[in-house]
Amino acid sequence: MIIAIDGPAGAGKSTIAKMVAKCLDFLYIDTGAMYRALTVKVLAQGLKINDRHGIIDLAQTSTINLVNTPEEIMRVLLDGRDVSIEIRQPQVTKYVSDIARIKEVREVMVELQRQLGKKGNVVLDGRDIGTVVFPDAKKKFYLDADFKERVNRRLKELQLIGTPVTFEDVAADLKNRDTIDSTREVAPLKKADDAISIDTTSMSIEAVVEKVLLHIQDGTLL
Numbered sequence: 001m002i003i004a005i006d007g008p009a010g011a012g013k014s015t016i017a018k019m020v021a022k023c024l025d026f027l028y029i030d031t032g033a034m035y036r037a038l039t040v041k042v043l044a045q046g047l048k049i050n051d052r053h054g055i056i057d058l059a060q061t062s063t064i065n066l067v068n069t070p071e072e073i074m075r076v077l078l079d080g081r082d083v084s085i086e087i088r089q090p091q092v093t094k095y096v097s098d099i100a101r102i103k104e105v106r107e108v109m110v111e112l113q114r115q116l117g118k119k120g121n122v123v124l125d126g127r128d129i130g131t132v133v134f135p136d137a138k139k140k141f142y143l144d145a146d147f148k149e150r151v152n153r154r155l156k157e158l159q160l161i162g163t164p165v166t167f168e169d170v171a172a173d174l175k176n177r178d179t180i181d182s183t184r185e186v187a188p189l190k191k192a193d194d195a196i197s198i199d200t201t202s203m204s205i206e207a208v209v210e211k212v213l214l215h216i217q218d219g220t221l222l
């Protein structure tokens, strides 16, 4: 059973997807983390962001694994090394959308995501899960929120892990990523026609989780 949760950065996808997966005892897959892991490697190897061939080669020869731990923390392994912390660094966030727009990179990641989806009951969050990766997903959700609210949420998350950023820094980054993610040629961020839209701007996390679970229960899932 596949549940797809898409939407822009800061809409609450990963928090909600994680909690929904926990409530249903499903596997949680953060697909953005995969693009981030590749970005870590691109930066570590000193590749230029416009070195398309070099980046594609790295994507095709790297091993990226997502591991759900018993402590409910998702670990991201890049060639066997834990990069769960590194993938959240501002440099990675700055360049990840440029890497995720490359068609051949997406082909590698989508294949990986489909393999993981075969494991059975899975909640995936991303940008193209309901449109491209799993167009036949049993339930699809599209989460969004006002821009200012999304910036504030990201700002809080970053401050919590001790990253010194301002509202303006985060706003500029989100604006840039929104533009790249939604205007790229391959699999742009877009609501699937059959996805349920939820505007999370003034909703608590619990209220969104409840709404998602209710929609799932309305179906044939539980």
Ligand code: DC
Pocket (backbone or CB within 6 Å): 009, 031, 032, 033, 035, 036, 096, 097, 100, 101, 125, 126, 127, 128, 129, 177, 181
């Ligand atoms: O969800 P996130 O912010 O961690 O995602 C990081 C970037 O990865 C995002 O800016 C766009 C890209 N991405 C994507 O293109 N497709 C996905 N399914 C998930 C993320």
